[in-house]
Every structure is written in structure tokens, then in C-alpha cells.
Amino acid sequence: KNEVEQSPQNLTAQEGEFITINCSYSVGISALHWLQQHPGGGIVSLFMLSSGKKKHGRLIAKINIQEKHSSLHITASHPRDSAVYICAVKGAGSYQLTFGKGTKLSVIP
Amino acid sequence: NAGVTQTPKFQVLKTGQSMTLQCAQDMNHEYMSWYRQDPGMGLRLIHYSVGAGITDQGEVPNGYNVSRSTTEDFPLRLLSAAPSQTSVYFCASSYGGQSSYEQYFGPGTRLTVT
Numbered sequence: 001k002n003e004v005e006q007s008p009q010n011l012t013a014q015e016g017e018f019i020t021i022n023c024s025y026s027v028g029i030s031a032l033h034w035l036q037q038h039p040g041g042g043i044v045s046l047f048m049l050s051s052g053k054k055k056h057g058r059l060i061a062k063i064n065i066q067e068k069h070s071s072l073h074i075t076a077s078h079p080r081d082s083a084v085y086i087c088a089v090k091g092a093g094s095y096q097l098t099f100g101k102g103t104k105l106s107v108i109p
Numbered sequence: 110n111a112g113v114t115q116t117p118k119f120q121v122l123k124t125g126q127s128m129t130l131q132c133a134q135d136m137n138h139e140y141m142s143w144y145r146q147d148p149g150m151g152l153r154l155i156h157y158s159v160g161a162g163i164t165d166q167g168e169v170p171n172g173y174n175v176s177r178s179t180t181e182d183f184p185l186r187l188l189s190a191a192p193s194q195t196s197v198y199f200c201a202s203s204y205g206g207q208s209s210y211e212q213y214f215g216p217g218t219r220l221t222v223t
Contacts, residue, residue: 004151031209043199043214050209086151090209095140095159096167097212099151 002027006087006100013107019074021103023087026068033097034061034072035086043086046072077107110135115200115215122190122222130185130218132200138213140203141183142167143175145196146217152199158183190222 003026013019023032034046047054047061049070054061058077063070074081087100116131134141142157154167158177172194174186183202187194198218204210 033212035212035214041197041217041219043201043217045211045213048209048211088152088212095157095165096154097142097152099144099153101149101151 002089002098004089004098004100006103010104013077015107015109017077019077021072021085023070025089029089030092031090032063032070033088037084079107079109082107113200113202113213113215115218119219126190128187130198132183133181134202138202138204140205142201143185144199147196192222195222
């Protein structure tokens with residue numbers, strides 16, 4: 001079973017700061033997902049990665065397959081970025097996702 | 110498109126009662142799944158389906174049943190509710206199962222068992 005570790009568990013930042021959230025996993029994967037869960041509870045998909053880097057607006061996600069590590073970056077953070085960010089991985093040939101416990105981000109004006 | 114819908118949003122049950130959580134998607138997705146989310150833990154897979162008529166167990170299936178008679182619907186049944194089933198339940202869907210596709214989540218059902 002894949003183990004997924006996220007760090008930090010909690011993060012408080014001032015508006016405008018550069019944010020980094022890390023995700024490490026223990027077994028080789030076919031894809032890694034970054035998800036966002038707002039205080040209201042809804043979960044939305046931000047990125048799905050199998051290699052390299054993806055960018056969407058102020059969000060950047062990178063994955064290093066050899067090191068079994070991914071990072072999510074937020075540039076010029078804003079209070080509306082306050083949410084829980086969740087990493088999930090999918091093993092090769094598996095139907096199942098394994099989720100990290102999430103990183104709670106609070107951005108203060 | 111409505112995406113993934115779940116009903117009800119909130120539910121309180123007494124121990125031993127049964128109920129069905131409804132999930133539907135209008136994106137013609139093959140893969141549907143049910144997760145529970147508990148404080149301090151990651152989302153955990155209860156059951157999943159890779160197409161109509163095909164279901165399988167996830168990490169925490171005990172106490173739950175599912176069926177998939179149509180592509181659109183994937184209900185989750187609690188046969189005899191227990192306080193340990195107090196949780197937030199999410200239904201999700203994606204285009205495929207073994208290949209990797211974007212996941213779409215429903216809004217969640219908050220269930221309390223007393």
C-alpha cells in the first residue's frame with residue numbers, strides 16, 4: 001500500500017508570500033493529483049501529473065518520479081487561496097487513489 | 110452539466126437504522142467511487158465501480174453496500190448504521206479507472222449516527 005505524506009500539516013502565510021506544499025509517496029505511481037478543499041467542504045481537482053511540471057494561473061505543480069516527491073507552489077498568495085490542499089496518488093494498474101491527510105493553508109491579509 | 114450530485118447534504122441517523130446516500134453524474138463517466146473523510150485522516154475509499162454492473166471493495170467496505178445498475182447512478186447503502194460511520198461522505202467520478210483522469214467530486218454528505 002502506498003503511503004502518502006504531506007508537509008507541512010498547517011501553514012499560515014501573509015498575503016503575497018510564495019507558498020510551497022510538499023508530497024512524498026512510498027511506491028511507484030502512474031499519476032499524482034493535487035486537490036483543493038475549501039472551508040465549505042467541496043473538493044476540486046487542481047492538477048494531475050505523471051511527469052514534469054504544470055502551471056495554471058498562480059499555481060504550479062511539479063513531480064520528481066525518481067525521488068517520489070511532488071510540490072505545489074502558489075505565487076503571490078491571496079486570502080482566497082485559504083483551503084486544505086490534498087495530494088493523492090494512483091498506483092500503476094490500480095483503480096484506487098491513496099490520499100494524504102492534507103495541508104491546511106491560511107493566508108492572512 | 111450538473112457534474113456530480115449527492116443527496117442528502119446532511120443526515121442524522123440512530124444506531125441500527127439503514128439509509129441510502131445517492132450519487133449521480135451526467136458526464137458519462139465509467140469510474141465512480143465513494144470515500145469517507147474523517148478528522149485527521151485522508152480520504153479513504155469505501156467502494157468503487159468501473160462501469161455499470163461492476164463494483165469492488167476499497168479500503169474500508171465493511172458496513173456498506175453499493176450497486177451500479179446504470180452509468181449515471183452509484184448509491185451507497187448503510188445497512189445498520191453505527192456511530193463509527195459518522196463521517197463526511199464524498200462520491201467521485203472520472204472518465205476511466207485504470208488510466209489516470211481528472212477526478213470530479215460531489216459536494217459531500219455529512220452523516221451523524223447517534
